[in-house]
Amino acid sequence: MKYSVSGGVKLRGTIAVPGDKSISHRAVMIGSLAEGPTRIENFLMGADCLSTIRCFRAMGIEISIEKDNIVTLVGKGLRGLQEPGDILDVGNSGTTIRLMTGILSGQPFFSSVTGDESIRKRPMDRVTIPLTRMGAHIWGRENGRLAPLAIKGGELYPIDFVSPVASAQVKSAVLLAGLFASGQTRVEEPVKSRDHTERMLRYFGADIEVEGNRTTVTGFPELTGREVRVPGDISSAAFFIVAGLTTPGSELMLREVGLNPTRDGIIDVLRQMGGRIEILNEREVSGEPVGDILVKSSLLRGVEIDGAIIPRLIDEIPVLAVAAAVADGETVIRDAAELKVKETNRIATVTMELAKFGVEVDELPDGLRIKGGRKLQAAFCDSHGDHRIAMAMAVAGLVAEGETTIDGWEATDVSFPNFGELLEKIAR
Numbered sequence: 063m064k065y066s067v068s069g070g071v072k073l074r075g076t077i078a079v080p081g082d083k084s085i086s087h088r089a090v091m092i093g094s095l096a097e098g099p100t101r102i103e104n105f106l107m108g109a110d111c112l113s114t115i116r117c118f119r120a121m122g123i124e125i126s127i128e129k130d131n132i133v134t135l136v137g138k139g140l141r142g143l144q145e146p147g148d149i150l151d152v153g154n155s156g157t158t159i160r161l162m163t164g165i166l167s168g169q170p171f172f173s174s175v176t177g178d179e180s181i182r183k184r185p186m187d188r189v190t191i192p193l194t195r196m197g198a199h200i201w202g203r204e205n206g207r208l209a210p211l212a213i214k215g216g217e218l219y220p221i222d223f224v225s226p227v228a229s230a231q232v233k234s235a236v237l238l239a240g241l242f243a244s245g246q247t248r249v250e251e252p253v254k255s256r257d258h259t260e261r262m263l264r265y266f267g268a269d270i271e272v273e274g275n276r277t278t279v280t281g282f283p284e285l286t287g288r289e290v291r292v293p294g295d296i297s298s299a300a301f302f303i304v305a306g307l308t309t310p311g312s313e314l315m316l317r318e319v320g321l322n323p324t325r326d327g328i329i330d331v332l333r334q335m336g337g338r339i340e341i342l343n344e345r346e347v348s349g350e351p352v353g354d355i356l357v358k359s360s361l362l363r364g365v366e367i368d369g370a371i372i373p374r375l376i377d378e379i380p381v382l383a384v385a386a387a388v389a390d391g392e393t394v395i396r397d398a399a400e401l402k403v404k405e406t407n408r409i410a411t412v413t414m415e416l417a418k419f420g421v422e423v424d425e426l427p428d429g430l431r432i433k434g435g436r437k438l439q440a441a442f443c444d445s446h447g448d449h450r451i452a453m454a455m456a457v458a459g460l461v462a463e464g465e466t467t468i469d470g471w472e473a474t475d476v477s478f479p480n481f482g483e484l485l486e487k488i489a490r
């Protein structure tokens with residue numbers, strides 16, 4: 063499917079972006095392991111979170127998708143999942159396969175998990191290695207490195223795991239497996255990654271301790287079903303924040319966006335670039351900080367982005383690269399080699415697609431160098447099947463001269479099915 067945007071628009075008005083993808087996945091998974099009903103409001107009805115629902119239904123959890131983005135389910139407790147009758151298919155969702163593999167490691171039954179072509183290329187050994195140490199039996203292609211995976215679990219041993227990567231999916235897989243281990247399971251990461259699993263486990267009643275970059279979970283907690291309201295996804299808001307800053311004459315209000323400090327690096331960097339961003343009405347909802355974000359068009363300048371901030375904005379780098387292309391001066395992004403193992407190699411796909419707009423962009427081993435300030439020319443882009451590449455290039459199209467077309471637009475269904483509808487609502 064193709065999608066086109068015209069350059070030269072301004073964006074004005076108020077919108078609410080869809081619910082957070084990371085939190086929606088976790089609400090279904092942890093709700094399924096809790097006792098009794100869980101009701102999830104503002105659930106992300108994107109393909110990835112629907113894959114999580116499909117997998118947990120296949121393990122015997124009754125999950126209803128109701129109107130107005132409400133999901134209700136009845137959890138059966140830590141020992142309530144049933145052996146799935148078929149292969150579990152996670153589609154395009156890395157979060158689903160890695161977190162669920164942690165949960166499946168604690169189940170006394172056999173399961174197998176696979177996903178689409180992109181998922182079957184992404185590294186799974188980062189979770190299968192610690193989970194095997196905990197006592198799970200996991201097989202996969204290339205010695206357990208690649209899906210499909212086959213898992214035979216059971217009661218696990220608690221471990222102290224020092225993760226070589228700052229990855230919330232790795233941390234979460236081990237912490238979720240730790241629910242099925244007597245004693246304390248500990249994960250230490252080199253840089254703090256998003257902490258939604260820790261927050262949601264605590265919200266459902268688990269004992270979670272956090273000291274710096276070290277998180278400890280105590281096995282076999284009593285988890286009780288809850289009401290969860292999912293905040294708007296800051297990773298989806300990021301497209302509109304950058305669009306609002308870079309299109310002249312824009313003023314945009316984004317309501318109820320998640321502002322978890324492990325996720326809001328994009329706001330810090332865009333402010334450092336000169337972006338006028340105000341946060342209003344800060345509050346806490348279901349254990350997560352949220353607020354409204356007011357964005358006004360701004361003159362941006364290049365920056366250096368590296369080190370501990372990277373995990374706080376990892377999924378926003380494609381759209382940050384668009385901000386950098388518009389900004390005056392050079393932007394250098396480093397320490398972001400993790401981008402190579404996302405839905406696509408995002409260092410390569412961002413470079414290839416941004417260059418089509420006439421942007422001077424160089425691929426670095428662990429990031430990007432972008433020389434900004436030149437007027438972008440409309441382009442014919444390819445999503446490469448990656449939702450974030452598709453939407454980042456649509457944002458580039460809004461500041462380019464002429465009409466930009468993105469092929470493979472259906473990828474946006476993964477995290478932001480109504481992107482086009484919201485854009486049309488505010489484009490003038």
Ligand SMILES: O=C(O)C1=C[C@@H](OP(=O)(O)O)[C@@H](O)[C@H](O)C1
Nearest residue numbers: 084157228229230231232376377
């Ligand atoms: O835990 C999560 O919900 C996610 C963690 C991040 O991946 P990594 O754990 O691989 O860094 C992120 O890129 C992904 O979109 C969602």
Ligand SMILES: C=C(OP(=O)(O)O)C(=O)O
Nearest residue numbers: 154155156157377404405
């Ligand atoms: C990397 C992403 O997701 P996942 O790892 O869940 O596929 C993403 O949404 O940008």
